Amino acid sequence: MHDAENTGLISHWSALYGATFVYRGFIGGPRLMTTDPVAIAHILANAYEYPKPDFVRDSLASMAAGHEGLLTVEGEQHRRQRRILAPAFGKVQIGCLEPVFWDKATKLRDIWLEQANTQEDMDAKCPRIDVLSWLARATLDVIGEAGFGYDFDALSSHASAHPQNETHNELAAAFGVIFSTARKFRVMTILQVWFPVLRRFRRNSATMVQAHATMERIGLDLIEQKCAQILAEESFSSDTCKQSSSGAGTSRGRDLLRLLIRSNLASATPPSKPTTNPPSGKHHPGMSTREVLCQISTFIAAGHETTASALTWCLYALARAPHAQSKLRAVLRSLEHGGTPEGEDNRQNAAVGGMGGRDSLGTWGDREAREKDLGDKLKGCEYLDWVVREALRLHAPVSSTMRVCARPGGDEIPLSVPIPFPAKCASASSHAVGVDGEQGERWSVRVAEGDIISIPIQAVNRCKSLWGDDAGEFRPERWADPPPAAHTIPGLMSGTLTFLNSNGSVSAGNRACIGWRFALVEIKIFLYTLVMDMEFRLDEDMIIEKRIK
Numbered sequence: 045m046h047d048a049e050n051t052g053l054i055s056h057w058s059a060l061y062g063a064t065f066v067y068r069g070f071i072g073g074p075r076l077m078t079t080d081p082v083a084i085a086h087i088l089a090n091a092y093e094y095p096k097p098d099f100v101r102d103s104l105a106s107m108a109a110g111h112e113g114l115l116t117v118e119g120e121q122h123r124r125q126r127r128i129l130a131p132a133f134g135k136v137q138i139g140c141l142e143p144v145f146w147d148k149a150t151k152l153r154d155i156w157l158e159q160a161n162t163q164e165d166m167d168a169k170c171p172r173i174d175v176l177s178w179l180a181r182a183t184l185d186v187i188g189e190a191g192f193g194y195d196f197d198a199l200s201s202h203a204s205a206h207p208q209n210e211t212h213n214e215l216a217a218a219f220g221v222i223f224s225t226a227r228k229f230r231v232m233t234i235l236q237v238w239f240p241v242l243r244r245f246r247r248n249s250a251t252m253v254q255a256h257a258t259m260e261r262i263g264l265d266l267i268e269q270k271c272a273q274i275l276a277e278e279s280f281s282s283d284t285c286k287q288s289s290s291g292a293g294t295s296r297g298r299d300l301l302r303l304l305i306r307s308n309l310a311s312a313t314p315p316s317k318p319t320t321n322p323p324s325g326k327h328h329p330g331m332s333t334r335e336v337l338c339q340i341s342t343f344i345a346a347g348h349e350t351t352a353s354a355l356t357w358c359l360y361a362l363a364r365a366p367h368a369q370s371k372l373r374a375v376l377r378s379l380e381h382g383g384t385p386e387g388e389d390n391r392q393n394a395a396v397g398g399m400g401g402r403d404s405l406g407t408w409g410d411r412e413a414r415e416k417d418l419g420d421k422l423k424g425c426e427y428l429d430w431v432v433r434e435a436l437r438l439h440a441p442v443s444s445t446m447r448v449c450a451r452p453g454g455d456e457i458p459l460s461v462p463i464p465f466p467a468k469c470a471s472a473s474s475h476a477v478g479v480d481g482e483q484g485e486r487w488s489v490r491v492a493e494g495d496i497i498s499i500p501i502q503a504v505n506r507c508k509s510l511w512g513d514d515a516g517e518f519r520p521e522r523w524a525d526p527p528p529a530a531h532t533i534p535g536l537m538s539g540t541l542t543f544l545n546s547n548g549s550v551s552a553g554n555r556a557c558i559g560w561r562f563a564l565v566e567i568k569i570f571l572y573t574l575v576m577d578m579e580f581r582l583d584e585d586m587i588i589e590k591r592i593k
């Protein structure tokens with residue numbers, strides 16, 4: 045399962061055994077796998093009764109998210125953190141971060157254009173660019189600045205033109221050590237799940253200890269800086285405060301961490317104490333410094349590679365569908381010129397790779413006003429929206445997740461597709477019967493407390509029973525009229541599980557991606573900036589497939 049390109053196998057099993065079946069995990073442990081939308085809706089709507097299994101939380105924590113970040117905490121602690129974090133991810137607040145997205149997207153585009161002009165092995169007009177590594181740099185810079193006002197400087201150090209070159213930024217290097225070590229020791233991580241005695245042999249090399257210390261030191265410094273800024277603003281109670289809380293202006297100084305600390309202070313401050321935040325009416329405990337610290341690494345772990353991978357797959361899908369790519373470019377260009385084809389002549393000399401493209405955004409006059417105007421237009425651009433939805437449906441960056449039943453005494457999970465008895469087997473000549481000899485159909489499946497359930501996000505997104513026979517094809521136009529069956533998936537991005545779903549009540553738990561709006565706005569601005577001036581094609585000499593590294 046680990047090595048197979050991850051959707052194919054699950055779709056194959058679903059075709060053989062139905063939407064809900066059991067497979068054997070590591071050392072034979074049984075796991076329930078379901079692509080049934082009703083079952084998935086039930087599990088996700090009761091998020092606190094279906095938490096992430098310990099080994100999943102452990103492995104997320106070791107991939108830098110920490111044990112007290114939003115990705116890894118459960119129950120009451122999660123509810124409290126989510127409430128404090130939610131305001132930082134609101135529509136207005138994300139709007140404030142748009143200048144960062146424009147800035148990094150433009151920087152990346154200029155680097156690629158420069159490479160296109162100078163690359164030695166450029167064959168005629170088609171230079172080869174390793175898109176994923178560059179996008180990983182760009183999205184690291186984005187999450188650094190928009191997440192906590194920190195400059196990773198990953199794009200600026202591009203002079204060597206080799207994105208794989210080691211970074212000189214100490215926080216990026218520390219994160220790299222932790223992230224790659226966590227990935228490398230997968231087998232050991234799995235063994236530690238089954239044999240807890242092995243947990244004491246966790247690798248804690250001097251490099252790892254130092255990497256953790258660096259992350260902690262820089263994180264604490266950032267928290268201190270933000271607290272000082274907020275306190276200064278509070279004491280001045282000036283326009284600056286009004287401006288930042290209303291979300292106006294540029295992003296400088298208005299990062300997620302700062303918003304989170306403001307929200308945390310408001311939460312932990314007795315209502316009598318003056319604060320620039322509107323009174324909530326209730327007094328809740330805030331997050332500890334350790335919890336705030338863990339959110340910094342959580343933002344990097346959850347928001348960096350996911351978005352780089354999403355953007356890479358968007359470009360891949362467009363490269364494989366030249367017609368859709370040209371249509372998108374035409375639509376985006378018409379946005380810029382108020383719906384007219386003006387500017388086409390200027391671009392006629394632009395070679396593939398966009399070498400005749402524009403100057404950076406800065407030379408267009410009032411840069412901020414122009415970005416704001418374009419940002420608004422992008423939000424209303426239907427075809428761009430279809431392209432992004434379709435690419436993220438087909439290529440969900442988080443391809444699966446797991447839950448464990450924690451309901452005392454187990455649960456009965458409802459199904460929309462019944463399980464037949466005798467159950468279907470791989471071989472048509474053999475049949476299994478229900479454990480209790482039962483015959484007929486079952487419209488629910490019984491799970492015991494402790495049973496592990498796999499939710500194959502990407503396989504659900506590509507399910508033919510939901511999306512039709514062309515479910516595996518990139519066809520943005522399908523979003524003009526999505527099939528009714530797709531609406532049974534209560535996803536954040538209609539009909540898909542890419543960002544998981546949010547149909548749970550606050551008390552039952554909401555584990556959907558809190559950064560979905562951040563990601564979508566970032567992706568759209570990057571696509572606009574890159575696709576406008578460059579044409580993307582696949583390198584014919586490369587085999588591109590999706591693997592969990």
Ligand code: HEM
Nearest residue numbers: 115346347350351354441442445543544555557558559563
């Ligand atoms: C295209 C980009 C992204 C995708 C596809 C994505 C997908 C997801 C998914 C599937 C989950 C649920 C994981 C699970 O419960 O097993 C999740 C959770 C989360 N995501 Fe994202 N994400 C993206 C971008 C971001 C960004 C940019 C941020 C932050 C800036 C972010 C922050 C988080 C956090 C903090 C959680 C945990 C939420 C909770 O448990 O309450 N994500 N994401």
